Amino acid sequence: MTRPAAAPKAGRPRTAYVCTECGADHNKWQGQCAGCGAWNTLAEFVVEPATKGAAGPATRRAGWAGKAEAPKITALKEVRHIEDARVSTGIGELDRVLGGGLVEGAVVLVGGDPGIGKSTLLLQAVAKMSATFPALYVTGEESLGQVAGRAARLDLPLDGLQGLAETGVETILQHAAGMRPKLIVADSVQTLWTETLTAAPGSVSQVRESAARLVRYAKETGTAVFLVGHVTKEGGIAGPRVLEHMVDAVLYFEGESGSRFRVLRAFKNRFGAVNELGVFAMGDKGLKEVPNPSAIFLSGGSTRQPGSCVMVTREGTRPLLVEVQALVDSSPLSNPRRVAVGLEGNRLAMLLAVLHRHGGIAVGDQDVFVNVVGGIRVQETAADLPVLLAVLSSLQDRPLAEKTIAFGEVGLSGEIRPVPNGEERLREAATHGFKRAIVPKANAPKAGTLKGLDVIAVERLADALEACI
Known part of the structure; x- marks a missing residue:
């Protein structure tokens, strides 16, 4: 007489392994996650079986879950939207x-x-x-x-x-x-x-x-x-x-x-x-x-310093004035260092190559250190032009003109591309007493719009470098 197979125990938990980076489940531990490719990120996870139609312990004990309606397909145009x-x-x-x-x-x-x-x-x-x-x-x-x-x-x-x-x-x-x-x-x-x-x-x-x-x-x-x-x-x-x-x-x-x-x-x-x-x-x-974060991101020094350029970045809905500092010095190493704090390191290397190719200024044998004052991280491309102006200022040991700001994206072909909300950035600079601005031509405001601010519109990197010398 054949004995029937024993039925699996109901409600028995099983062990899975979950990637802490992407959340992918695995049946057994392995060194690399098959979902995202990360190494040594799998951690043990006890999977509790769910009972159909039964409320969880928190629902039964706390009593906070009401009677849920059965889900149904609804046309989105018929859904009533309530403003948050x-x-x-x-x-x-x-x-x-x-x-x-x-x-x-x-x-x-x-x-x-x-x-x-x-x-x-x-x-x-x-x-x-x-x-x-x-x-x-x-x-x-x-x-x-x-x-x-x-x-x-x-x-x-x-x-x-x-x-x-x-x-x-x-x-x-x-x-x-x-x-x-x-x-x-x-x-x-x-x-x-x-x-x-x-x-x-x-x-x-x-x-x-x-x-x-x-x-x-x-x-x-x-x-x-x-x-x-x-x-x-x-x-x-x-x-x-x-x-x-x-x-x-x-x-x-x-x-x-x-x-x-x-x-x-x-x-x-x-x-x-x-x-x-x-x-x-x-x-x-x-x-x-x-209330005025731009003030804390500026050095506030009474004298102009080589290697410093003020830019107008934008964080969410707020324009901020931040100071970008650069230090260029001869390197004793065969492979000069490129250090960026508050900026992306790979983008700094790319900008230095553009500066050499389209600006005629070589820093291949120099150590280049770039820092954004105040511990803020700038992630937008509007920092390209200020970074190159700060590098040039440090290399020549010559400060930029007093009360000068700059912003703009630098392309690989040496063009200066516009950035969003250019006029709003210029108004923020004028509010803080800046008198001179080097910006992309497409971001230049109409004549007479901003009184007291001399806006220099540039199309090429060479024009921007000439404007700050």
Whole structure:
């Protein structure tokens, strides 16, 4: 008599391996991810089987999920669009980066180096909002006494702000179901864990599942959620890369070591523009907004220096004046160095080749160092012309004319290409007292538009070099 095969045990979890860079699943561990090609990025992940029609533990215990409607296909033109209502955080620079304020049900991931001020910024924000916007501050790294002590040192109003020292997601959601806050801050997502998984807190599976639970809660209840994330030594947010795909906005808090200035940058925002920039200054009473960031990015020196050129860059909706410095010196090496801080290194090498080919100026035997003052990173091509003018100024040991700014993209054939929002950049320069501007011809304004600013329009690199000599 043949014995029937035993049926597989229902609800038995299986182990998979997930790439921390791209989130691809693998049945077994291997050195290289087949999805993105990254090495040594696979981490163990316990996959829990889902039961059809059954609600998750958080849903059953917290009671925050209502009866869901069956999905159906709908013509997009019949969908009623409701404009996103925004709530001010009370911090103008944070509102700017978020796209005008905090949207109901939005999930925002804030990352940055240890001690950069992530917790301080969010504590200041929720303290200002808590009077009219009930908030719950969940801390998994500090005690409530430490959080209250920081708030006291910063002289923050705490009316309406509730605190919870907890790392279990189910417990957090259960308390949130009873309190019904409009805003939750989870500091940090790497400390959270869910009882449905056996992995340790901070593992790939725990971070991903815990964040997914909070995202689901935010969407179903309309509660805004801030998640604080640690960063790796490479500068990315620790944990699976899919974490950044799940949230609505990803903000990075940056700052040079030893500097009191902090920059908040948006790398993803479903409710606003990306690459928006907010500038803060760290003081005794916490982070303060910098209303005129152009002033901190300029050296403010009383004398002109060789190797310096001021450019007008654009971060999101804001034009900023930043100073580009270059140092050109004879190299003792057979292969001279090309160092770019705040700029892309490969683009610097390309610009130096264009300078030689179309400007007739060779720096092949020179070390070239280029730095953007203030720790800001310039990613747009408008920095091409200022970089070459700064290099020429340092090479000739001759400063540019006083109160001169420049911007423009330099092509491989030596042409000066226009950049977006040229007239707005010129108005910003005129506001700060600049008298002379070297810009692409297509960005030149009409005669008499900008009084007090002498605009020199150039078409070729040779024309720009001649204008600054």
